[in-house]
Amino acid sequence: MPPSRLVGLLRELPEVRDRSRCHVALHWLIQKxxxxxxxxxxxxxxxxxxxxxxxxxxxxxxxDIEREAAAWRE
Structure with missing residues (x-):
């Protein structure tokens, strides 16, 4: 799977929460x-x-992020 789906998801989620892509990515890493x-x-x-x-x-x-990240790694 191309990384564009993961990147697209990381672009979409901040709009829902009024956060930046950086916030979403860093928060995901922190949770892991x-x-x-x-x-x-x-x-x-x-x-x-x-x-x-x-x-x-x-x-x-x-x-959703986990699924797309796993698919990207395959």
Whole structure:
């Protein structure tokens, strides 16, 4: 499966929650207990990245991301 479906999903979900794609991706990694160190060239970017900590994804959204990520890895 082309990565475009996963990327498309990561683009679609933030619109529902009023979050950025970065927030969705970082939040997903955090829920999987993956240590991620996002880049930040300024304090504003660092504050923006913390937005990944301040919301919750529904279990169906997480399952959708998991399904697309698994398909992409195949």
């Amino acid at each position: 207990n993956v240590v991620s160190v996002p880049g930040a060239k300024s304090s504003a970017q660092a504050r923006h990245n913390t937005g990944a900590l301040s919301f919750a994804r529904s279990s169906s959204e997480i399952k």
